[in-house]
Amino acid sequence: MSNESKGATTATATANREAGAHYAMEDRQDFADADRGLIAPLPGPVLGSDGHTIFDPHAFDYLADDKPAPDTVNPSLWRQSQVMRRGGVYEVVPGLYQVRNNDLANLTVVEGDDGLVVIDCMAGVESAQQGMALIREHVSDKPVVAVIYTHTHIDHYGGVKGVVDLGDVASGKVPIIAPGTIASFDKYAIGENVVAGNAMARRASYAFGGHLDLDPHGTVSCGIGIASTAGPIVSYISPTDGITKTGTKRELAGIEFEFLYAPDTEAPEEMHIWIPQLKALTCAENANHSLHNIQTLRGARTRDARNFARYLDETLERWGDEAEVHYGPHTWPVWGNEELTSFISSQRDTYKYIHDQSLRLANKGYTPLEAAEEIALPDELGRKWFNRGYHGTVHHDVRAVFTKELGMWDGDPVSLHPHPPVESAKRFVALVGPDRILEEGRRAIEAADYRWAVEILHKLVFAQPDNTEARELQADAYEQMGYQAEGPQWRGIFLTAAKELRVGALPPPFTTASEDSIHAMPIDILFDFAAVHVIGEKAADVEVRIDFTFTDLDEAWTMWVARGVLNARRGTSSGAAVAVAGPKAALVAVLLQPGAAERLAAAGTITVDGDAAVLETYGELLDVFDASFPIVTP
Template identity: 75%
Template sequence: MCQAKDPSAATVAANVAATERYDMDNRADFTDARRGLIAELPGLVYSDADPDKVVYDPEELAYLTEDAPCPDSVNPSLWRQSQLISLGGLYEVTKGIYQVRNNDIANLTVIEGDDGIVVVDCMAGVESAEQSMKMIREHITDKPVAAVIYTHTHIDHYGGVKGVVSADDVASGKVPIIAPGHQFDKYAIGENVVAGNAMARRSFYAFGGLLPKNPLGHITCGIGVAATKGPAVSYISPTDLITETGAKREIAGIEFEFLYAPDTEAPEEMHIWIPHLKALTCAENANHSLHNIQTLRGARTRDARNFARYLDETLERWGDEAQVHYGPHTWPVWGNDTITAFIESQRDTYKYIHDQALRLANKGYTPLEAAEVIELPEELGRNWANRGYHGTLHHDVRAVYTKELGMWDGDPVSLHPHPPVESARRFVEFAGADKILAEGERAIAAADYRWAAEILHNLVFAQPDNQRAKDLQADAYEQMGYQAEGPQWRGVFLSAALELRAGTQPPPYTTASRDSILAMPIDILFDFVSVHVIGEKAADIEVRMNLDFTDAGEQWTMWIRRGVLNARRGRSADALLNVAGPKALLVAVLLKPESADQLADAGEITLDGDRGQLSTLGGVLDEFDPAFNIVTP
């Protein structure tokens, strides 16, 4: 891997000056993050699939000790947050509630009942969840798992579920899985897998997954360590869906009350109140960080107004009673006054972003123009919990435009622009490569890094083999990363510098895990296959087949015509091929049609009709490169 460069004098000065914007003397969060520690993390987490592979090593973040001075290469606000994030172990939140924190990007929370435990969120990987449950068993209780609750549809909250409970116990009805929404499977699997290749590639940039873990590279992801490498990602579908506010469940002698909060941080999300413990979680709608209205990895744009709306409803319902607020990321908040102030501040931050973005939109500002001038009021902006450790104020303002007004910024020049390579080629022909290089060098020397990156982008896209241009742009991105308070901005800029200098890097894992694909509802499975169809190749073919998912008891017909794959329930009399078998094998047939003959010959599936349909299907399916270029054409 290429060597990162040191921060420039201008970056050092910028990071020193940044301390004046922050409430650096306020150390209360460190006291709270250590509160209730029962046991430190036991150490290395090994892969279930490969016992010699380390999935997580907490020592990789050993440089983030509380007394370590902030390096010149890190924004001091991000350094402080990362020191807090690196504090990991098993904690007592309050009597009966326990959390394992920071051996994964998300927390695992356990509520102990009379004769069982309820697990709220399961981390991203099976191995970290297994380690967490082992700590619960060693230090807290050996009571069985009575239920699992997913607070929302993101992978770091369900991916470790098979480290908590077996699929057989769920299928038998012994252990329910409770989750929000009418279509949890659709949003959980669809968001993470159908567009998963693009989302994963972008996430490795945003979360620094390709960077070394040191002060010149990865500095946590702001709400969790995000340091696991290729964990086993599992999935079990919910069995009990919460679709309205006020729904209650009694589990292991504990009453849970739910507030349904869709279209907030996730398409399906809910808050949870435990009356007898006076314990509240707003899931990821209230964090020790500003959240994303639009993620840099590329998930659906969220509704900032809904964040505020449901946080206020939570205060109305339980704000006078809550004594502890725990979350699936970061550390808890204790005391009614503190909890109320915390949720009110988060509520008002999202409302301010929403309202001010639309105020300026109504005055004719474009998204970038508004993002450059909107600042939070001091009371909100100096609150550590509102700092941009996940979302940032700048890209959240732009996201409000996307959500409310669409992708066009209103300027006709952006309505039908040339594609990036063509635009760059014309620009370079007009301005001259030598002149652009000279201006890039001048801008970098003057610490005008944003301009340097912008002008050199044209030369890199017009002449992708021009290593001098790529090296210069990498220098600019690197210093921008060192100055960024938002860890995702830091990750994007530093990963861009790495790609420019050393080429694309292989991803540590893909989101389309076996469990994720097999858990897809069948309609989403066909959506997943559809996005692999090469439209121009499929324009003149015709595929018509029936598929009988024998273990699911569902029959579907699928056809390709005019370059489009469609599917609907039921069988078609016009099908040219009938395929029958268990879902797992039909998934293989749809994604790898060349496997069908071997499966049929082995008697594992049946094929009745024109087997040439499978060859035709295979001939129009695309493959996705998980390491596609981002900063070069």
């Protein structure tokens, strides 16, 4: 099939025009705020060491302010993307600067008496390096004296080695401050992103449109950032100073920073930061120019919507009377006390409304999907641009509240033990007949009933994946759903589904399981990562025990596989058939690819004592993950 995108149908064009009539399109304040304080624009593309383009700001020239929303893009999403297109180095207030929109997240820099404090580091080293070069050229050439991570997500720590030298952190010269204990931050930053990283990367390539062209038929923005970057170096350095108590203060570069600990919100570990000298506040990603995810579509632990509201209210209570600017790790600032408190209180009430109304309907017997179809924000909340669904949506956030509070079952017995999708589809097609399904799919598309079209055609595609007509029809329906979606992640998912139905599955362009991330794993999480590779049925009747000594960490662990499960404990074991010793980086290779042991031992990198054949047996138990596993086909 051809991968040519098709235009908007008359029904989609009409739907988008009608949607525009419900938005406050005349409100242009966000454009002025996003331009405010510009010192210098982005100098050009971010390039990798091999010369490939990681990010090019000119790739988004089609979003120029004078370009009206095309029929293929929801006008609200088009407007948000036009605001997000602005990039460069900005003065937020004297002493506080941001580099915005050469990466998914911002680089924030506070200039103190004797140095710079960097708050969040973008997703990639190369973007962070470009950001720091802009700071050096236009703001200050003082040394970085501290780094702060606001939370455990990759787009806030991945560029750290483009900001600070690892040796300066290891020596204690430059602290890295983060929420939670050091162990818990490492656990959630690395564990959440890597242990299920293969699935997350595949899903993220859908949600963030990694395979789509940058044009009005494809990706227009990520909603809270201009776009994901392509193939950056993702680095990691563990924090050295954990914040676990609200009210904790640190003096950095002669400036006082005060922290509000806000765990189990937008990330498992997160914190808000108040800088009294600058009257500047950030609520990290608990307050954005967008509704956030209670459940990410890329896949992560479900969040607590009530906690979003709780910690936003505590922030207002502590600093709301004094704060004059809110600077976020995404998007642009909010200036003025009245505007700031209105922004945070409105975001607070939005999350609380979604939480409370979801549980109200749950208590009346609604299922998650029924509640999601019913709940809409009141106009006082819903018409605010910063509460629109550019990252999360009300629809999937409502369903996430059900998941968080009530679990995965929707309460309807029919969904408790259904047939898997392929078996269900085969039975459905046998009952109805493929010709009748195709006929109904065509009829639904002609009637612009695209949701029903993809649902009915899904049965035929899963029962007969080689049915070209069914795939093409379903692709057409998904494409129109993408064109109409206000949420960029919904748009990315629907348009990527259309593309893959037409050309087949594609590997994700970005992976969270970078070399730095895997090597930075706490050892217990490293064994967890290995454990999810064990093929349970092959390991059910095998017993393997191996001792590992991490010579650079002075730690010994024993790992064993029995009854289909990999476990590990600190210390060695008298029952181990083989012992492997070496630096962590080398033992990572042995643990995940045991075949590497012979080569590493020959090179003198590791030592292997005992029956080396046990490593071979262990290696035969490990699965290999396909980075392009099918999603829209069986």
